[in-house]
Each structure stands twice: as C-alpha cells, then as structure tokens.
Amino acid sequence: MNILIKNGRVLDPATDKDGIYDILVTDNIITKVESNIDEDAIKSEQECKVIDASNQFVMPGLIDLHVHFREPGFEYKETIKTGSLSAARGGFTSVCPMPNTKPVIDSVEMLEKELDIIKRDAVVNVYPVAAITKGMKGEELTDIRELVKHGAIAISEDGKSVMNSSLLREAMKIAKETGIPVLSHCEDINLVEGGVMNKGERSEELGLKGISNAVEDIIVARDIMLAKETGCRLHLCHCSTYDSVRLIEEAKKEGLPVTGEVCPHHFSLTEEDIVADDANYKMNPPIRTKKDVDELIAGIHNNIMDIISTDHAPHSEEEKTGSMTKAPFGIVGLETSVSLVVTELLDKGVITPLKMAEIMSYNPAKVIGIDRGTLQVGKVADITIIDPNKEYVIDKNEFVSKGKNTPFDGKKVKGKVMTTIVNGKIVYSEC
Numbered sequence: 001m002n003i004l005i006k007n008g009r010v011l012d013p014a015t016d017k018d019g020i021y022d023i024l025v026t027d028n029i030i031t032k033v034e035s036n037i038d039e040d041a042i043k044s045e046q047e048c049k050v051i052d053a054s055n056q057f058v059m060p061g062l063i064d065l066h067v068h069f070r071e072p073g074f075e076y077k078e079t080i081k082t083g084s085l086s087a088a089r090g091g092f093t094s095v096c097p098m099p100n101t102k103p104v105i106d107s108v109e110m111l112e113k114e115l116d117i118i119k120r121d122a123v124v125n126v127y128p129v130a131a132i133t134k135g136m137k138g139e140e141l142t143d144i145r146e147l148v149k150h151g152a153i154a155i156s157e158d159g160k161s162v163m164n165s166s167l168l169r170e171a172m173k174i175a176k177e178t179g180i181p182v183l184s185h186c187e188d189i190n191l192v193e194g195g196v197m198n199k200g201e202r203s204e205e206l207g208l209k210g211i212s213n214a215v216e217d218i219i220v221a222r223d224i225m226l227a228k229e230t231g232c233r234l235h236l237c238h239c240s241t242y243d244s245v246r247l248i249e250e251a252k253k254e255g256l257p258v259t260g261e262v263c264p265h266h267f268s269l270t271e272e273d274i275v276a277d278d279a280n281y282k283m284n285p286p287i288r289t290k291k292d293v294d295e296l297i298a299g300i301h302n303n304i305m306d307i308i309s310t311d312h313a314p315h316s317e318e319e320k321t322g323s324m325t326k327a328p329f330g331i332v333g334l335e336t337s338v339s340l341v342v343t344e345l346l347d348k349g350v351i352t353p354l355k356m357a358e359i360m361s362y363n364p365a366k367v368i369g370i371d372r373g374t375l376q377v378g379k380v381a382d383i384t385i386i387d388p389n390k391e392y393v394i395d396k397n398e399f400v401s402k403g404k405n406t407p408f409d410g411k412k413v414k415g416k417v418m419t420t421i422v423n424g425k426i427v428y429s430e431c
C-alpha cells in the first residue's frame with residue numbers, strides 16, 4: 001500500500017529542508033516530496049493511506065545507536081520482538097543492540113543466531129553490534145573482520161571498557177581497516193570501587209558509594225588518543241561529564257574522527273533529583289551534577305555532541321526494587337526519548353526542530369554508515385511523525401517494552417510520536 005503524508009513540517013538535515021510539504025511513499029520508497037501532492041489523482045491510480053500531519057514534524061526515521069534487547073539469554077528483561085516494538089512506539093526505525101547478551105555476540109555463529117531472530121521478530125531495522133573481545137573478558141580479540149563480513153555494524157564492549165590498551169589499539173586498527181566505528185563505553189573499572197551513583201554531596205547524604213567523573217574521563221581521553229594513533233572512527237557512548245565534552249571538543253578541533261553521544265536522562269536530571277535510594281535512578285554512567293549537565297547541553301547546542309542515544313536498558317521489576325546497592329545499572333529509554341528531547345531541549349531553545357532530526361537520525365546514520373536518516377526522493381521510507389505540542393504524562397504501564405524501570409514515570413512532558421514508518425510500512429500509530 002502507498003502512503004501520502006499531507007501538510008507536515010518536513011525536516012531533512014541532509015538537504016537542510018525545513019518546510020511544509022507532502023510526502024508520497026510508493027511501496028517502500030519515498031517517491032515525492034512536494035507541496036500539495038494531489039490526493040485524488042494518487043487515489044484514482046492506486047490504493048493509498050493518507051495521513052494528515054498538519055502541525056506535526058515529519059522526520060527521517062529516528063535511529064538509536066545504543067539499546068539492550070537482552071536476547072539471547074535475558075528474555076525475561078526484553079526480547080528483540082518487544083524491544084523493537086518499544087522502538088517503534090518511541091519513533092525509532094533503526095536500532096543497534098549491544099552485544100552483552102548471554103552468550104555474548106562474539107562469534108559469527110552467535111551473530112548469525114541474532115540475525116535469524118531479527119529476521120523473524122523485529123518490526124524495525126536492527127543492526128547488531130559485535131563484541132571486541134571474546135566473552136567480553138578483555139583478554140582475546142574476537143574475529144572482527146569475519147564479524148563485519150557477516151553483518152556487524154560496529155564493535156563495542158558496552159557495559160565496560162577494554163582495559164588493556166594494547167588490545168583495544170589492535171581492535172581499532174582492524175576497525176579502521178574494515179571501515180566500522182568503535183562504540184566506546186568509557187569506565188576505568190579500577191576506579192569504580194563499588195560506586196552506584198555520582199560521587200558527590202548527594203551520594204554522601206544517601207550513604208551510597210559514588211562514581212567519580214575521572215572514572216569516565218580517563219578512558220575518554222585514552223580512547224581519543226588511541227583513535228588519533230590508529231585513525232579509527234571512535235564514537236563515545238553515553239557521555240555524562242563536563243570533561244568528556246571538553247575532551248571531545250579538543251579532539252574535534254584537531255580534526256580527529258571522534259563523535260559523542262548524550263542520553264536523555266543525562267541532560268534531563270541532575271544528582272539533586274535523586275531524593276532517595278531508588279534503583280530507578282541507577283544507571284551507568286550515573287546522573288551527574290548541574291555543572292556536568294549544563295556542559296552536556298551546551299555541547300549539544302554547539303555541535304560538539306553529535307547524537308542522542310537512549311542506552312535503553314530494561315530490567316525486571318524485581319531487579320529494580322530496593323536499594324541501588326543491589327540493583328543492576330540501567331533504565332529504559334526508547335519510549336521516553338522523543339518527549340524528553342522536545343521538553344528539555346527543543347522547548348527550551350537548545351536545539352531547533354531541524355537539529356532534532358540531525359542528532360536523532362541523520363548523524364547516527366552517518367556514524368554507522370547506513371543509507372538512511374534522510375527523506376530524499378529515492379530513499380527507503382523510514383519516517384517518524386511527531387506532534388511536538390502534544391502534552392501528556394509518562395506512564396510506565398503504557399510501555400510496550402518489558403522494562404518499566406524509569407525515573408520518569410509520572411513526569412509531565414511535551415512531544416509525542418504519532419506514526420512510525422519502517423521500509424514503507426506503518427509499524428506504529430498513535431491514532
């Protein structure tokens with residue numbers, strides 16, 4: 001079936017387009033982006049679904065470079081099916097699941113198993129990320145060349161850092177040779193010392209162990225230096241600190257192939273929002289201070305930080321009940337990302353609507369090198385329609401993700417995903 005999207009505010013950073021247009025999708029391809037496409041003429045020729053997008057944003061389908069879909073191994077937390085349904089509801093048309101499943105995605109065999117599940121169950125495009133070391137043990141490299149050949153879009157040790165710098169340098173050389181980016185989770189494990197939240201006044205008040213900024217900053221600096229030496233494309237995941245932004249700014253000034261991402265929880269909350277020992281505020285890296293948050297927001301505004309990712313990390317209710325000391329790290333993010341970006345960045349003038357499409361779709365597509373993230377004629381129709389003025393209250397019980405672990409339950413927000421189209425098919429619709 002064909003789809004005609006009428007009167008939306010079309011935002012396409014690839015061509016700097018920001019204006020009211022109609023978009024025609026024929027089969028799975030965008031075939032027209034024009035003012036006033038004649039609905040009757042189209043309908044007389046073929047069956048066509050018409051979507052009225054008046055007062056709504058029509059963006060290239062959103063892309064999340066950082067999700068955890070937990071399959072195989074932790075299907076009680078999330079599966080590729082429920083994760084991708086959650087992505088669709090959140091406006092995401094492409095996602096990259098991290099390899100810290102059980103077993104780890106560290107061999108062609110495991111990767112092919114994952115790809116089979118994706119083919120069977122996923123409702124959005126899912127691009128798997130492979131591990132850097134076998135079993136993510138940090139001892140022996142995976143066969144990166146073969147993994148890339150069989151469909152790994154990037155490599156990452158997400159959940160931890162490859163602490164052996166020599167091993168990471170070797171991986172970066174192969175990443176450079178094979179043309180993929182390294183997605184870096186930055187955390188010096190030797191400095192963590194059992195921390196569960198940001199190290200500072202609040203952790204002391206709550207009597208909880210803290211994670212200092214240096215835990216992240218040291219590895220950000222190291223990885224940038226290794227990217228400089230190897231020429232590898234380095235993408236720094238879920239940056240949370242003042243100095244991460246500063247280091248990325250310096251790297252960019254030098255022309256290094258370094259990009260950085262920020263998660264909605266890291267720009268929406270400060271440690272002061274943690275009023276009790278509540279595991280729904282436990283994530284890695286942790287929510288930082290106002291100084292850090294201000295710098296992250298300035299970094300997004302000044303094009304130092306390139307991408308918004310969610311770090312969608314579902315856990316069961318049981319795991320996230322009780323003290324931070326015992327609970328696993330992570331919160332869900334796919335179904336709250338758009339509204340937090342609209343509420344905390346767009347509405348406050350940090351970004352324009354066009355820039356929102358850039359950091360949530362166009363830039364992520366560039367980092368992983370996929371031919372998506374644009375609304376140009378001839379491209380595959382991945383499209384997200386958002387009502388930027390719709391106000392609502394986040395209700396975790398409405399999430400289609402298995403994970404309900406969010407600190408944003410009950411938060412009043414603005415900006416709702418109305419329709420998600422993947423490869424020319426409507427995979428989610430609010431109406």
Ligand SMILES: [Zn+2]
Nearest residue numbers: 158159185237
């Ligand atoms: Zn991570």
